[in-house]
Amino acid sequence: MAEGLRKRGDPGSWEYILELGKQPAQRCVDCDKRYWVERKRLEKCPQCGGKLFDTEERRQKSQGGFRTQKEAQGALDKARVAVTENRFVVTTNVTVRSFLFEEWLPSIKTTIRATTYTSYEGHVRNHLVPRLGSIQLRRLNAATINAHYALLGEDGRLKGAGGLSPASVRRIHATLHRALRDAVRWQRLHFNPADAADPPKASAERSERPIWSREQLQKFLESVREDDLYPLWLLYSTTGMRRGEALGLQWGDVDLDASTLSVQRSLVPVKGGFIVGEPKTRRGRRTMSLDPMTALILKTHHRLQKESQMRNRDVWEDGDWLFTSERGLPLNGNSITKLFAAVARTAKLPHIPLHSLRHTYATLALGGGMNARDLSARLGHSSVAFTLDVYSHAIPSVEEESAATVAALFVPSS
Numbered sequence: 001m002a003e004g005l006r007k008r009g010d011p012g013s014w015e016y017i018l019e020l021g022k023q024p025a026q027r028c029v030d031c032d033k034r035y036w037v038e039r040k041r042l043e044k045c046p047q048c049g050g051k052l053f054d055t056e057e058r059r060q061k062s063q064g065g066f067r068t069q070k071e072a073q074g075a076l077d078k079a080r081v082a083v084t085e086n087r088f089v090v091t092t093n094v095t096v097r098s099f100l101f102e103e104w105l106p107s108i109k110t111t112i113r114a115t116t117y118t119s120y121e122g123h124v125r126n127h128l129v130p131r132l133g134s135i136q137l138r139r140l141n142a143a144t145i146n147a148h149y150a151l152l153g154e155d156g157r158l159k160g161a162g163g164l165s166p167a168s169v170r171r172i173h174a175t176l177h178r179a180l181r182d183a184v185r186w187q188r189l190h191f192n193p194a195d196a197a198d199p200p201k202a203s204a205e206r207s208e209r210p211i212w213s214r215e216q217l218q219k220f221l222e223s224v225r226e227d228d229l230y231p232l233w234l235l236y237s238t239t240g241m242r243r244g245e246a247l248g249l250q251w252g253d254v255d256l257d258a259s260t261l262s263v264q265r266s267l268v269p270v271k272g273g274f275i276v277g278e279p280k281t282r283r284g285r286r287t288m289s290l291d292p293m294t295a296l297i298l299k300t301h302h303r304l305q306k307e308s309q310m311r312n313r314d315v316w317e318d319g320d321w322l323f324t325s326e327r328g329l330p331l332n333g334n335s336i337t338k339l340f341a342a343v344a345r346t347a348k349l350p351h352i353p354l355h356s357l358r359h360t361y362a363t364l365a366l367g368g369g370m371n372a373r374d375l376s377a378r379l380g381h382s383s384v385a386f387t388l389d390v391y392s393h394a395i396p397s398v399e400e401e402s403a404a405t406v407a408a409l410f411v412p413s414s
Contacts, residue, residue, distance in 0.1 A: 005072050008064055014072035015064030018079050023059040026052040038092060038188070040102055092188075096140060097133030099188065100124045104179045114268045114277050115244075123175040126158055137188060140180075142196035149173065149199055166200035173199035210352045211360040223347035229339065231301040232323050232331075236354070238294045240361035240379050243333050243354055244268055245284075248276065249322040251302065259295040262287045263380065269333040284380040298322075362391050 003019040024037040030050030034057065035042055042052055063079070066072035105124065109117055131148055132140065149169050156164035177194040184192050212220065217237060224233050235246055244266035254261045263286050268277045279285050290298070301322075309316050309328065316328040323331050340354040352360070358379070365375050376387035
């Protein structure tokens with residue numbers, strides 16, 4: 001049928017037929033069934049299981065439901081312009097589940113950090129697909145998304161009853177927004193419905209991260225003094241390193257004579273093992289000084305590790321890692337997180353996540369007089385502004401001391 005308009009059987013109903021030109025397709029060698037190629041090629045014919053071959057074929061698109069011929073003509077004219085500018089979207093019945101799992105996640109996997117991909121995949125699997133997955137992608141709208149966010153806030157926890165925090169829902173929204181933005185770029189959608197969605201607003205005040213006091217940190221380090229992982233616990237406590245950064249250290253990154261170490265990589269746990277990733281930020285690659293005690297403990301740890309390597313040389317897998325299993329393999333980050341919770345519980349200390357040792361270090365460093373610029377560089381933050389924003393709660397005491405010091409230079413004492 002030629003491109004143009006035609007009147008439907010129903011009174012007062014018009015449709016247009018749009019010529020799209022040659023489009024990628026697949027045909028079955030057995031039943032001759034044709035399948036248009038969107039983003040994913042089929043392995044075999046869904047109808048008969050036969051082998052498919054690639055081809056290009058003329059494709060048309062019809063759109064009905066127009067009340068008048070003039071209305072249909074106007075829509076056809078707009079569609080022709082969109083085809084010319086490569087903006088025309090061929091709507092399909094693909095579901096949110098199919099798009100996210102079969103198209104989006106596989107397409108972005110090699111373009112983002114492993115930890116980011118794991119986060120996206122978890123959001124998709126646990127919080128988006130269970131309730132939104134059966135909806136056709138083209139029918140997803142802001143009202144449906146908002147209703148879903150409300151449900152997550154009421155009953156979104158994977159374990160136990162209760163809802164997710166507003167911050168968690170906003171992270172899930174960010175994942176969905178990114179996926180739908182890509183759907184628009186890939187001409188799967190005309191517009192991003194998440195643009196009009198309303199995720200929970202952030203609190204006016206940043207909630208302070210749970211940390212330990214100086215006395216509690218001292219108690220923790222004293223309680224793990226005889227622990228085989230004491231060098232790792234001490235390193236976290238005295239440098240503020242991220243979990244994966246410390247586990248990714250190799251002896252070639254450490255200069256024990258100069259008491260320095262260089263962060264070059266991050267170890268990311270995945271199912272069945274680990275992957276070596278880049279530091280989290282551009283400034284994540286950094287060299288930092290070690291205090292004398294931490295440097296001394298690492299020297300002792302290096303000697304003891306060499307002795308362990310000799311005892312287990314038949315099974316030792318040399319990777320030059322600082323922190324290893326009895327076979328020389330790097331430690332699993334998830335296991336370290338669980339071990340930290342266990343030893344903190346044994347020491348009868350308030351529960352904090354392992355990452356909060358980083359926050360504890362940063363807060364104590366600012367309270368001890370370290371300036372924000374030096375702290376930002378030591379933590380590998382993307383900017384000093386980010387450091388100031390995250391740890392603003394720790395700065396007033398420092399400012400109070402500075403104010404008194406400066407005023408004493410020229411204000412007479414009473």
